[in-house]
Amino acid sequence: MKEKCTIDDIARLAGVSKTTVSRVLNHKPDVGSATRKRILRIVEEQGFVPNITAAGLAGGRSHLIGVLLPSFTSLYVLDIMRGMAEAVDDTLYELVLYSINDRASTKDKGDVIERILTSKLTAGLLAIMPGQLSSYVTRLHKPGFPVMTIDDQEAIPSVPRISADNRGGAYIAVRHLLSLGHSRIAHIKGPAHYLCARERYQGYCQALEEAGLAVEPGLVLEGDFQENSGFQAARRLFSLPSEQQPTAIFAGNDLMAYGVLSAAAEQGIAIPSELAVVGFDDLSSSALVRPALTTVRQPFHEMGRLGVKRLLTQLSTQLYIETSHNGMHGRKFYEREAPAATEHIQLATSLVVRASCGASHQQVNPT
Structure with missing residues (x-):
């Protein structure tokens, strides 16, 4: 079996740095036309698929959106998910699903929320009917990590939500x-x-x-x-x-x-x-x-589609500025013209x- 091609392999074959390959894959403008074409040709020849999780962590921004799901046995969840999938289809983002067993204890469900928070793999979270997990979801919603609920069992005052009339x-x-x-x-x-x-x-x-x-x-x-x-x-x-x-x-x-x-x-x-x-x-x-x-x-379909769109709107307002203090470099998060935290969209x-x-x-x- 052929070993999986890595970004290092692409850089070696193209005779460029890994950073240059990354800039091409992320559609950055400051790469020469000839170099860009060469890298893209090699990517296609090698069947290279970028690891969006690793790319997100390396670049300071994940391109994964977490979706907290109730049991898949709920028929309407599939319609909501189709709307979500349609909304991310033409973006750089992908969905990662966290499905919670309805029979699990509240503590076990809370542990799933904690893993979402501590892993830092996702850029934000859409929670479909979190119910008893509402208090945990509220903790997730903070600067730099937008959260939105869809069709929740209770209104969470501090978290934007989408519901039907x-x-x-x-x-x-x-x-x-x-x-x-x-x-x-x-x-x-x-x-x-x-x-x-x-x-x-x-x-x-x-x-x-x-x-x-x-x-x-x-x-x-x-x-x-x-x-x-x-x-x-x-x-x-x-x-x-x-x-x-x-x-x-x-x-x-x-x-x-x-x-x-x-x-x-x-x-x-x-x-x-x-x-x-x-x-x-x-x-x-x-x-x-x-x-x-x-x-x-x-x-349902529109709830899912609009949920992703609104979350992406929040992410598009998030900016990072480079910081330097006593020789230590880092990033500082701030938000510009973000939607109101208590936004409620009723369809x-x-x-x-x-x-x-x-x-x-x-x-x-x-x-």
């Missing part, structure tokens, strides 16, 4: 059900400690109150954002006396809505003629279930109308 999305979903003539609309909430679950409940309440309808405690149940909790909650609603049962259910996410569909099928309840169902997320599978699910679309949601609520199919209504 959960309240507005829930509001238009319930308003749609009201427009179809439903007045007994149940809601299966997500866990109360999730910010998005509380915001969606607020949107549900707002829509009912504006329609002159009281929120009935018996029609509001809490799930855990998993399909089985939606199934069990729907069973409880179906066990109510017939005059108290809902004619529509707004589930706090698509997975719980799938559970509602399963429970309705078990009970022989026809959807949408006997029960309308609306979810929240617009997972790719929501167009494939039967009946196809009406749901609120979250802009619009939209209603995707399909068969499960009994209205016209494939109609998207932006907020």
Whole structure:
């Protein structure tokens, strides 16, 4: 097997210093045209792939962006990651993933954060739903190491974040059900400690109150954002006396809505003629279930794309100046026109109308 070519090999073959090779690979302007062409030709002939981690450490700036992920079993994470990958595609940066097992202890999760901080391999961090790790993420966010959270379970006042308009999305979903003539609309909430679950409940309440309808405690149940909790909650609603049962259910996410569909099928309840169902997320599978699910679309792809763009904006404001004191040389970091630390970008949601609520199919209504 051919040994891996190094930057030293390229420099030796080109008859130049390693610094000159590095300047060519980093697109620095002060290298002669003939020398540049010779180095690039040798790089291509040798199939040389720069070690961006080592290059970053040597140059004082990493070209790796850390991404802190919840479990890959979360379907929406893939959409967020596609947006991130698209955003870095035409840049000098690459993504390095830190996936944390949902079953790991808070201490073990915190240890992962500590390794990110102490390794100094990444230029910044994007944290997707850090949840219990929020306090650790806050510690990471400091001058020289920008951090941004995406769709977090809690708002971290000191860290910029990107989220969807959960309240507005829930509001238009319930308003749609009201427009179809439903007045007994149940809601299966997500866990109360999730910010998005509380915001969606607020949107549900707002829509009912504006329609002159009281929120009935018996029609509001809490799930855990998993399909089985939606199934069990729907069973409880179906066990109510017939005059108290809902004619529509707004589930706090698509997975719980799938559970509602399963429970309705078990009970022989026809959807949408006997029960309308609306979810929240617009997972790719929501167009494939039967009946196809009406749901609120979250802009997951845009969250990931914009998260990287905003982080790169912060990195572009970071400058280093050479320092010298008592014969010791070094670098000093300072920041210029950086985005506000408390920046919150809230992206619009939209209603995707399909068969499960009994209205016209494939109609998207932006907020």
